Amino acid sequence: xxxxxxxxxxxxxxxxxxxxxxxxxxxxxxxxxxxxxxxxxxxxxxxxxxxxxxxxxxxxxxxxxxxxxxxxxxxxxxxxxxxxxxxxxxxxxxxxxxxxxxxxxxxxxxxxxxxxxxxxxxxxxxxxxxxxxxxxxxxxxxxxxxxxxxxxxxxxxxxxxxxxxxxxxxxxxxxxxxxxxxxxxxxxxxxxxxxxxxxxxxxxxxxxxxxxxxxxxxxxxxxxxxxxxxxxxxxxxxxxxxxxxxxxxxxxxxxxxxxxxxxxxxxxxxxxxxxxxxxxxxxxxxxxxxxxxxxxxxxxxxxxxxxxxxxxxxxxxxxxxxxxxxxxxxxxxxxxxxxxxxxxxxxxxxxxxxxxxxxxxxx
Numbered sequence: 123x124x125x126x127x128x129x130x131x132x133x134x135x136x137x138x139x140x141x142x143x144x145x146x147x148x149x150x151x152x153x154x155x156x157x158x159x160x161x162x163x164x165x166x167x168x169x170x171x172x173x174x175x176x177x178x179x180x181x182x183x184x185x186x187x188x189x190x191x192x193x194x195x196x197x198x199x200x201x202x203x204x205x206x207x208x209x210x211x212x213x214x215x216x217x218x219x220x221x222x223x224x225x226x227x228x229x230x231x232x233x234x235x236x237x238x239x240x241x242x243x244x245x246x247x248x249x250x251x252x253x254x255x256x257x258x259x260x261x262x263x264x265x266x267x268x269x270x271x272x273x274x275x276x277x278x279x280x281x282x283x284x285x286x287x288x289x290x291x292x293x294x295x296x297x298x299x300x301x302x303x304x305x306x307x308x309x310x311x312x313x314x315x316x317x318x319x320x321x322x323x324x325x326x327x328x329x330x331x332x333x334x335x336x337x338x339x340x341x342x343x344x345x346x347x348x349x350x351x352x353x354x355x356x357x358x359x360x361x362x363x364x365x366x367x368x369x370x371x372x373x374x375x376x377x378x379x380x381x382x383x384x385x386x387x388x389x390x391x392x393x394x395x396x397x398x399x400x401x402x403x404x405x406x407x408x409x410x411x412x413x414x415x416x417x418x419x420x421x422x423x424x425x426x427x428x429x430x431x432x433x434x435x436x437x438x439x440x441x442x443x444x445x446x447x448x449x450x451x452x453x454x455x456x457x458x459x460x461x462x463x464x465x466x467x468x469x470x471x472x473x474x475x476x477x478x479x480x481x482x483x484x485x
Contacts, residue, residue: 162471168224176469204439240442241285245349256327276430295328446484
């Protein structure tokens with residue numbers, strides 16, 4: 123009995139250890155099927171695709187006459203890290219109609235399968251929140267400006283897209299989250315705003331870090347609601363930079379952490395710390411998606427780039443996959459399985475679609 127009890131404790135301890143640390147947990151678990159597959163479900167065993175190394179979380183799906191099937195989903199690995207850069211050739215489509223014992227493979231070339239721009243149904247917003255308290259302004263402002271501009275260039279698309287926007291905020295000791303630049307798809311506008319930061323921008327040398335976390339979380343939540351009107355899917359990232367700890371003491375660490383932990387699953391949180399006065403554990407907890415730390419101002423741009431890569435990968439891990447189905451009107455509801463392979467990793471998800479009204483002529 124004692125031996126069994128010790129084994130149980132060991133098992134629970136392993137689970138607890140594996141659940142700690144940063145992870146990109148933005149898969150929309152709020153959707154039906156709390157297994158991370160969104161609107162999808164595990165693939166039928168008859169396909170014998172093996173264990174999933176990748177998770178395809180279906181966020182939305184619809185059909186368009188004369189015969190197009192569109193599936194919008196996010197791809198992540200088994201640890202919750204986003205998988206970006208996939209192309210249509212890495213996907214395999216399987217359909218099962220009422221006369222099929224199992225699924226049949228559909229040729230991606232014959233079905234004109236493609237990854238399409240998802241701007242019509244997807245909106246991604248990034249909030250860059252900068253600590254402009256006295257310690258930053260007096261010692262590392264130019265390095266922060268250079269790092270922030272690099273972040274903007276890495277996160278925002280090369281060509282302006284209305285579905286990818288960023289806003290920049292800053293904080294000091296005042297009871298306000300100051301807006302440096304409102305939400306915009308323009309890299310040039312964001313860059314100009316950062317370049318315009320001067321050493322006399324702040325009137326309060328203190329640091330209201332917890333207030334900034336709370337207010338930026340509230341703003342991200344509002345943006346998510348605004349951007350998902352009209353049946354759109356939305357995601358947001360909050361990126362907070364600081365070189366110290368909370369000094370204003372308007373809010374507690376518990377207040378800030380609770381806002382982060384209770385935020386919508388499609389809001390990711392990143393923190394960037396600079397110098398020796400930061401509390402790395404606090405920033406790791408608040409940056410529950412990922413955290414990075416620069417030992418000195420010369421390392422600042424590198425750390426910003428590390429986070430910008432993660433933010434960009436997250437935004438680009440959402441895919442709108444479309445193909446022309448061979449099913450026709452009268453076939454009713456059909457099962458659909460989509461498999462993706464990248465390197466040695468594979469994953470698949472199953473859903474269904476109605477072919478009512480489907481005819482030839484799909485492009």
